[in-house]
Amino acid sequence: MMHIHTMISAPAPGWLPWLAAALACLLAPAARAELQIDITQGVTDPIPVAIVPFASAALADGGFDLAAVVQHDLDGSGRFRSMSRASMHAAPQHAVDVVVADWRAAGEDYVLVGRTTAEQGGKLVIACELLNVLTGQVVGATHFDATAATMRRVAHQVSDFVFEKIVGARGAFATRIAYVAVEGEPPAQRYRLYVADADGEGAQVVLDSSRPIMSPAWSADGQWLAYVSFEDRVAAIYVQQLRSSQRQRVSQRAGVNGAPAWSPDGKKLALTLSGSSGNLDIWVLELATQGLVRITNDPAIDTEPAWSADGKELYFTSDRSGGPQIYRTDVATHEHVQRITFGSSYNARARLAPDGRTLAFVTREGSDYRIAVQDLGNGGVRVLTRGSLDEAPAFAPNGLTLIYAGKVGGRRTLATVAVDGQVTQRLKADHGDVREPVWGPFTGN
């Protein structure tokens, strides 16, 4: 069941009706969702779009309401305000049938029209056009092949198409996230690693354990997850192929085995090892040879490695200066270690934006732990969240959004915040604590 709880504080009194409409049509396809989405803050001036219901291919597409998923994606981004179906005066399915003046009069900037047609062998073709209502021009047209089973994914690809045409940046709707859900009260808790669509739908359990699971990390091709599991009562790092569920235990050395991070080329894992002496340092494990290279050698806690996009540098957390701060070193020589963060007594768990220009991390403000971003060019820091126990930020593959874990009303929930700070939404689990979200890569069309 899709749960949408939208709690918009400020804008747009006129858009509650469309919400009800969106809710009604989204409640129809009963797919179980692990997450609910609350938009807690959107842009002050969202772009008005009309997503006209697509012509359906009757039985072949299973009655799937593609336009409703697109509407939900776009509204969920906080950057758009989609028109309610009840207020639509017409339902064109081709660009040539769109009377732009009518949509302009209704206050829309863009109209998306499309249709699903059935071909032989259960194949479906989804075609759509996006019109700029102010100019009357078709700003883009696209089509996708689908089957009844892939309609939801194609819907997210249509959302990506609309997003890119209007915003000018690649959308991240057709991507996946992984996260850990913890259920039950201490000390008898259950830990599950999930992979779900970026909107929280289609959640699948990857690993189910009575002992902690931590630090899921995607391979660059989106086919594998690395994670830490305590299933043997000691920490071990596994890599697991999602399609087959085949996995390999790649590190179960004495002491801490933690914080795995795939190199951009997929051949190595950066990780944290302590040995029996308990001194955490960063190492790089070459998966093909199991060769280990030590990157840091310091009596402090060194952990939470993150690769630069070119794979030449590692950012990591170290408390060598007293409290945790972010440092950077080059992988080849690891001779020069440079401190990157200042300004707070606690800066930890860095992640790099895909373009390598921005660092996201956890920072302490007073007694609160929040998500901050730092411009690596000019050093400017912005704190993006207002929670008191926010942690584990991870970038969307388009670099526009961060997903993180926060705590609201005693529950850990997932939330996203736009890197420009304008949009915040919360993804709430049906039950249990949800933590350590990581956003998977783009996976092609």
Add this chain to the structure above:
Amino acid sequence: MKSNLMMAVAGLAVLMALAGCPSKPVLKSSGAAAGTAVPGGAGSGQNGAGANANGPGDQAGGAGAGAGTGKEGASAPVGVARLIYFDFDSSEIRPEFVSVIAAHAKALSANASIRVRLEGHTDERGSPEYNIGLGERRSQVVRRALMLQGVAESQLSTVSYGEERPAVAGETEDAWAKNRRVEFIYLN
């Protein structure tokens, strides 16, 4: 990319087999896109490392303040607390727990066959992996204190759970104080 990774992992499997490493678990795919691996149950032995078989109930102490509430082995000294607590962001042993550690050291040094696992924990604040580091530091401080009092290194192992296994739920100072702890798990 995909083939690189496949080759890397395949190569790893071969090398590990050659090196005589424990065989990897082969998780059953449930046929669909994503199967479910279920460790920790009866099948955990195939992972090649689960030396102890305490069963799922090995919850070690829990919310109780200390003396002998766990299910661990019979070798634990009677009437000695198996939990010690720490101040925020600190791994210093508080004065009131010096005698607790001394009592464990006495029991352990008197019988070299006794094995203890020291489990370090933190409260929930801050970054999970950094908290693994803090929990490890706490368990190491206790380990070194025991060794200084005559316990053999081979009797002791450590594991840090960071903030992942709280003793109690809640966002209060009291709950956090109960979660910043090292637990003594007697393994035999």
